[in-house]
Amino acid sequence: xxxxxxxxxxxxxxxxxxxxxxxxxxxxxxxxxxxxxxxxxxxxxxxxxxxxxxxxxxxxxxxxxxxxxxxxxxxxxxxxxxxxxxxxxxxxxxxxxxxxxxxxxxxxxxxxxxxxxxxxxxxxxxxxxxxxxxxxxxxxxxxxxxxxxxxxxx
Numbered sequence: 001x002x003x004x005x006x007x008x009x010x011x012x013x014x015x016x017x018x019x020x021x022x023x024x025x026x027x028x029x030x031x032x033x034x035x036x037x038x039x040x041x042x043x044x045x046x047x048x049x050x051x052x053x054x055x056x057x058x059x060x061x062x063x064x065x066x067x068x069x070x071x072x073x074x075x076x077x078x079x080x081x082x083x084x085x086x087x088x089x090x091x092x093x094x095x096x097x098x099x100x101x102x103x104x105x106x107x108x109x110x111x112x113x114x115x116x117x118x119x120x121x122x123x124x125x126x127x128x129x130x131x132x133x134x135x136x137x138x139x140x141x142x143x144x145x146x147x148x149x150x151x152x153x154x
Contacts, residue, residue, distance in 0.1 A: 008060030009033045012053040012092050017046050026083045027060040057101035
């Protein structure tokens with residue numbers, strides 16, 4: 001297999017011990033994407049990472065570079081050069097959908113929805129606090145276009 005046709009994964013993970021809405025986007029060339037979760041777990045982090053999205057792709061490094069350029073522009077509080085972003089999971093999923101490849105079928109959508117619904121409950125409880133505003137942004141990758149909702153800095 002040539003370098004140009006290397007197969008791997010792009011993935012999005014979160015960790016319950018980290019700030020809600022903080023996601024790590026990365027790549028792996030492992031056969032089983034869930035091995036990444038095992039590798040990332042250390043005794044220094046009290047909880048295991050949770051796989052939110054995974055897509056099998058060709059040329060994962062190339063896809064990650066393009067995806068990270070978009071995420072850096074769209075994430076108001078990205079942690080530069082680490083692959084961690086504070087951006088809605090739906091936005092990350094919309095960007096993943098632009099990339100050619102196959103989504104991992106075993107990723108638990110329920111866990112993703114639970115995390116977001118918990119965030120919604122806390123927003124409802126604190127109605128006095130200003131809410132983040134979002135703006136639609138058109139993005140294009142691999143000749144596909146989509147509109148994503150992006151948090152706007154206040």
